[in-house]
Amino acid sequence: MTQAVSATLAEFVATCRWEALPDSARAAAQRTLLNAVALGIGASRHPAVVTALGVLRDLGTPPESAVLGRSDRLGVTTAPLVNGTAMHVQDYDDTHLRTVVHPGPPIVPAVLAAAAHAEATGADAMAALVAGVEVALRVGNGVCPEHFDLGWHLTGTAGHIGAAAAASRAFGLDPDSTRVALALGATQAAGLTAANGSMTKGFHPGKAAADGVEAALLAQQGYTGPAEPIEGRRGFANVASPRADFTEMVTGLGQVWEIVGNAIKPYACGIVSHAAIDAAVALRGELGGEDVEKAEIRIPKVVLEVMGIEDPADGLQSKFSVAHCVTIGLLDGDGAPPQFSDERAQAPDVVNLRRRVIAVVDDSVAKGAAHLRLETARGRVLEREVRHATASAERPMTEERLERKVRGLVEPVLGEEGFQGVLARCARLPEAAGLADLLAAATGEGRSG
Template identity: 35%
Template sequence: MLAKQQTASSALGQFSSNARWEDYPDSVRHTAKRSLLNGVATALGSARDPVVETLARTLRCFAGADQAALIGRGERMDAPSTAFVNAVAINLLDFDDTHLPTVIHPTAPVMPTALALGEWRNLSGRQVLEAFVAGAEIECRIGLAVSPGHYARGAHITSTCGVFGAAAAAAKLLGLRADQVADALGIAASLSSGLVENLPTAAKNAGVGNAARNGILAAVLAEAGQAAAPTAIEGPLGWARAGGNELNMAALTGDLGVRWEFARNTFKPYPCGIVMHAVIDACLDLRATYDLRANDIAAVTVSGDALLLARGDRAVANARDARVSIHHCAGVALLFGAAGVREFSDAVVFDPDVVALRAKVKAERDNTMPVGAAKVTVALTNGQTVSATVVNARGSLERPLSDAEIEAKLRGLARDGSPHCDADRVIEAVWTLDEKAGLSRLTAALAG
């Protein structure tokens, strides 16, 4: 039992300080490697994207010593800048992992921080994984303690809670005491930011990068002796209430180290908003079952809960809009029988056939549908109507991607975004990261 006088920061600081790789359950260790594999995959896929190119070039203007490597680019920058760029690269394609209870993408803010610090401080892959797990668990716990109100008020939860996970991971790799980890978390509370309003723009990704970089800053400041208010997270004028939330301490600390939120992490089969996946699954099912073609379709109705409509009932002006559009996701799945990176590219978003089919799609709220589910009804030109309902989308906890599917995802993304990297070498390096010389093998593989 946690002592009553413990604050959120002290409880989490103690948990992180005491966490050991060998004590994690097998399921948690496996989740860590799957998450790393998926994160590396998405970073390789966007390594040469114009957004990543611009970030690397811009940060280079004032970056410090070359301390760590950019994934898939063969360049080196200071650790905070490296963590920033790699976090953006992981998050950019909307293809990263998701902790569904909070809709946090755990790996993007935390893993780049752990990799950059591990390389900078010449630490082991085992230590990197150990810190990654501790940070990701803290990130998810804090997110759970302020959900669902935090996101609903406009806070981009991957960024705002990701900074705590990044700070905890960095503090652990720096070897800080539990009280110093608590200070790092308190400092991180003042460095937390990110807006849902920015989701259709690169500003969203910048918030995720900032979470990774600010996590390192918070830990380094704590290492140097800077302190934070003990109740910086849950205090009457603290982080949670500044965002309009009452912190749920039971969700934050209940069975901490026994029940693992991070073990509930999931992995996307499609590079788009997680609530769109059931829409895509239903459309793919209908297309395959009834051999549908564009000229067969008169109208499409997508039914779902309030969250689906709030996130996805939008006009499409660019590729970013398409990734969170009910209309586009349904259109490409029905038209092409696919919803991969290509189907969310500018070339496809503005394809006249896609635009025409997208215009036939309408969204309707159905309060009987659970979160994450969707029903798609297609009115055919011959007067018939067909429909499909998906409650648990592919990639969810109920229908998880296999290790082999995540490996295949990495191969495809590396082929398109980082063809100079040997995908099989990267995959092997991820699975063996906790072995001797594991981090140096992974770093070399990612540099190509």
């Protein structure tokens, strides 16, 4: 007999309380919030964000919800689309390592808009964040890896269901209404990995966040939906995956916290290539300025499947090129957004070295690992193996590195004062009466000078 997944998840969402969560889940939630808000601010001038904002503004949506990093305001169901796009378009977000879901971009924008609209407390907003992330990741656990292998982008699919859960908790819906919101999220769940390397990929979590808020609002007003939108014979899991494990979705719910496994990315590209960048950055110091004649990166099969663009035409495509990742690691010693800009993707020094990088699939290289071998112009051979990439479970991002990342995203847009304000108000949100102070800091409202 199929487990009552939808009803169980809905009950969990409606009863999730911030004060009842373990310290590990609360710490992970605060890192997820800070990272996502910083990403939204940092990408607030990206062409994909500017375009989406312009279209939605022209449609005349009511100016009631904040757009991060800007003075613009949009509707409660349209601001999340822009903020979610911003949080994901640079591929610099967060990643649940088991499912490769990026939960921050679909969940956090839904929470910010819904909780502000509902005048929820900071603690309720944070509970909504945790509830949404847990639902998205558990649904992902139950349909992976087959769902991903078919070409679905789980950040858009599972993210839709998670965003509906998060908005439902922010609005304070009861379990029955929450189940309807989950149904509305599930019936709209979409996102294709064919979009990798384009603005459309960033649109996936933005649309998930927007649809999640709309789903909760409709459910709040009495909309109806199927009883088993996730586990039913024609529900999300059975339609979108050839295999569904429903026990994965509910076993340990409220006791085992998937959000604790949400990793913060150190590099602005597909996470499967992070070990390759780590290896390149490590060997850069040994090169001593020598030219590289040949670079061979040995990687597991999944890296080339996701990151196989050999000659990226622009910054968005370069995020899915392992050859580019090795190149900027060697040349720049970093993999932040500037290394994946249109300008850097086509820079002569980058193009010249990138053509010397050979990617080789090696079944002996474990998932999450990489082996880089360089031959220099002087005939030297340098090698570096990385078994666990930065931000892996074995090498999680430190608080100091996360703060540096946040500064690098926020300070260019809002200045030092804005950076400090975002840092402090994200940290204090669980004790805040509402979201007003955080959103003021994240939009630059009230800055001196």
